[in-house]
Amino acid sequence: MTDSLLAVTDLHAGYGRAEVLHGLKLKAAAGSVVTVIGPNGAGKSTLLNALMGVLPSRGGIAYRGQSIAMQSLEERVMQGIALVPETRALFGSMPVEDNLRLGAYRQVRLGKKDSGASLERVYALFPRLKERRTQLAGTLSGGERQMLAVGRALMGEPSLLMxxxxxxxLAPLVVRDIFNTIAALRSTGVTILLVEQNARAALDVADYGYVLEMGEIALEGPASDLARDPRVIDTYLGAARKQAGA
Known part of the structure; x- marks a missing residue:
């Protein structure tokens, strides 16, 4: 993978004395979708939290060719890195549009006072959010909350979206919509690092993939190759993919 926006080397991270990631190495090419799949407890969320600066870590984290290993979470946000956490972390008592405008924090700090253009781009991507813009975030469906969480992250115009x-x-139809959106985002130039248990959907949308098991990379390669790998099929894709002739 050339032209890496993100390059991680020998990354160690965990919780207190419990190390979860053991010398992990990973790259994400600019403008690509990179997925990390693996079982529960493999360290997938730990990886994203370490890259975001939520968790302390040691090792190399280079972004745009410069080390950010010693930068704070706020500094990484200002560099153009955004994380949509598993919990979505929305402000339930605030309307949809107010949640979105909070995501423009980075742009405001950079001197861009008007977030209207970013807001319209998010509404174009998620028309349902425009319909619900005055509705309290806490009253949204699960799929709408996920759209709002992604939309809020995009309001900061990140270069790396995790x-x-x-x-x-989420219901299967909603999952399809979310992954269609991820595919659409690729054309905007944003780099996406996707952690996902739904290995089939993740590999279908990604350019490159990593299989994380017990805190270490077990396999990596172009997503299409991983989707045909017998071990990945047996462990993560199941009988349905085999029946489909993958």
Whole structure:
């Protein structure tokens, strides 16, 4: 993978004395969708939280060719890195549009006072949010909350968007919509690092993939190759993919 926006080397991270990631190495090419799949407890969310600066870590984290390993969470946000956490972390008592405008924090700090253009781009991507713009975030459906969480992150116009389990708890049709949106985002130039238990959907949308098991990279390669790998099929894609002739 050339022209890496993100390059991670020998990354160690965890919780207190419990190390979860053991010398992990990973890259994300600019403008690509990179997915990390693996079982529960493999360290997928730990990886994103370490890259965002939510968790302390040691090792190399280079973004745009410069080390950000010592930068704070706020500094990483200002560099153009955004994380949509598994919990979505919305302000339920605030309307949809106010939640979105809070996401423009980075742009305001950079001197861009008017977030209207970013708001319209998000509404174009998620028309349902425009319909619900005056509705309290806490009253949205699960799929709408996920759209709002992604939309809020996009309001900061990030270069690297990290998504933690975006399909979690959603109905199959809603999952399809979310992944169609991820595919559409690729054309905007944003780089996406996608952590996902739905390996089939993740590999279908990604350019490159990593299989994370017990805190270490077990397999990596172009997503289309991983989707045909017998071990990945047996462990993560199940009988349905095999029946489809994958």
């Amino acid at each position: 998504l933690d389990e975006p399909s979690l708890g």
